[in-house]
Amino acid sequence: MSASFVKGMKCRVCGTTYPVSPNNFCTDDFGPLEIDYDYHSITEAISRSKIEMRTWNMWRYREFMPLDNDPTVGLHSGGTPLIKANRLGKALGIEDLYLKNDAVNFPTLSFKDRVVAVALSKAKEFGLKTVGCASTGNLANSVAANAASAGLESYIFVPADLEKAKILGTSVYGAKVLGVQGTYDEVNRLCTQVAFKHGWGFVNINLRPFYAEGSKTMGFEIAEQLGWKTPDQVVSPMAGGALIGKVHKAFQEAYKCGLLEKEPTTRFFGAQASGCNPITDAVKNNRDQHKPVKKPNTICKSLAIGDPADGYFASRLIRDSGGWGEDVTDDEICEGMLMLAEYEGVFAETAGGTTLAVARKLLQQGKLSPHGKTVLLITGNGLKTQDAITSHVEPPTHIAATLDAFEAVRESLGDFTPLAKTQFKTQLVGV
Numbered sequence: 001m002s003a004s005f006v007k008g009m010k011c012r013v014c015g016t017t018y019p020v021s022p023n024n025f026c027t028d029d030f031g032p033l034e035i036d037y038d039y040h041s042i043t044e045a046i047s048r049s050k051i052e053m054r055t056w057n058m059w060r061y062r063e064f065m066p067l068d069n070d071p072t073v074g075l076h077s078g079g080t081p082l083i084k085a086n087r088l089g090k091a092l093g094i095e096d097l098y099l100k101n102d103a104v105n106f107p108t109l110s111f112k113d114r115v116v117a118v119a120l121s122k123a124k125e126f127g128l129k130t131v132g133c134a135s136t137g138n139l140a141n142s143v144a145a146n147a148a149s150a151g152l153e154s155y156i157f158v159p160a161d162l163e164k165a166k167i168l169g170t171s172v173y174g175a176k177v178l179g180v181q182g183t184y185d186e187v188n189r190l191c192t193q194v195a196f197k198h199g200w201g202f203v204n205i206n207l208r209p210f211y212a213e214g215s216k217t218m219g220f221e222i223a224e225q226l227g228w229k230t231p232d233q234v235v236s237p238m239a240g241g242a243l244i245g246k247v248h249k250a251f252q253e254a255y256k257c258g259l260l261e262k263e264p265t266t267r268f269f270g271a272q273a274s275g276c277n278p279i280t281d282a283v284k285n286n287r288d289q290h291k292p293v294k295k296p297n298t299i300c301k302s303l304a305i306g307d308p309a310d311g312y313f314a315s316r317l318i319r320d321s322g323g324w325g326e327d328v329t330d331d332e333i334c335e336g337m338l339m340l341a342e343y344e345g346v347f348a349e350t351a352g353g354t355t356l357a358v359a360r361k362l363l364q365q366g367k368l369s370p371h372g373k374t375v376l377l378i379t380g381n382g383l384k385t386q387d388a389i390t391s392h393v394e395p396p397t398h399i400a401a402t403l404d405a406f407e408a409v410r411e412s413l414g415d416f417t418p419l420a421k422t423q424f425k426t427q428l429v430g431v
């Protein structure tokens, strides 16, 4: 790549500018820092046809990423399918429904592969040799895998009660994994101390301004996959609250830099679990500032951040865009997972179940419209959260290896799918 389009960093609260460095907050007011781009130069450098000639991965939008040189980490991330979900749409009563499926992102099967690709490419530009993160699971997997392939040392801090598959999917890459006795917010506080004491690159702490930009690529891809048009509605899961805002930012930047004809008017809807709902609670009660949830309690551990860093910006965006926020119970989350699986063949993790269940709830409330293009962001893979739905799914029927044995049990295999055994199905519109 020829040149960087980054002018510097800027405080999101007071607008003070800073030179690019591994730092995430304004020294005046502790406001979060964000990358400041030269959009005029980006507009001159890119076009739809130039982007369309590039490989189908997240780096086809590289001018919008905060790197000085070509990326060096996570070169194959992004480029995930946008699925037209006809069966699911019909069942829910949503006309034109799509799933943006980051459950199949490379290399670790969640949308976090996008943010880590940017954060670790930037860490290498800064000359950092040791990286880390505070994680609810998926970030741990992605930092560990990408650090391994980049030859970086990694320290991964997670709440000790995380799903087994997410711990194993971190340790296997040779990362140093610390299971901390405490909530995610306590893990995050510890990591802030470690990052600044040792001068290491923690992707979602001192590298957060770079990290968060990676989420924009999910938005650029959606717009391109819809024929350089933005959807009318997006339903996004929220943990720290960055993803939802960055998809919005991508739509705005794509328009500003000439990739879209029509100014985006997408309404943004945020999804959380009722057991950890600081942002949706703020939205529903018309507050900008969220009240931190002290003791998150939900099967959706990937979204269980009680004091989200971007909570304020997420709740503002949701209301300003004409969207809304909702949260759902653990049972509804399981049912959402089963519904994605049974209607679209997509096995998403608990966050995907949350997003679907929230979309359905918002539709019933009349907040989400059944008309217009609606995109659900599916951000993680169900194989990592098997415990959540194991009890809903029947074990296989064991038989001898004979035709007679099969015929003997065929009738008794039953008509009922896992979803049919839940409360969910009876309340559906179509089918």
Ligand SMILES: *Cc1c(COP(=O)(O)O)cnc(C)c1O
Binding pocket: 110, 111, 112, 138, 139, 215, 237, 238, 239, 240, 241, 242, 243, 244, 302, 303, 349, 351, 379, 380
């Ligand atoms: C991290 C994560 C999110 C939310 O990301 P934020 O940008 O922190 O809001 C959503 N889904 C999954 C599966 C995640 O791991």
Ligand SMILES: [Zn+2]
Binding pocket: 011, 012, 013, 014, 015, 016, 026, 027, 028, 029, 030, 031
């Ligand atoms: Zn400031």
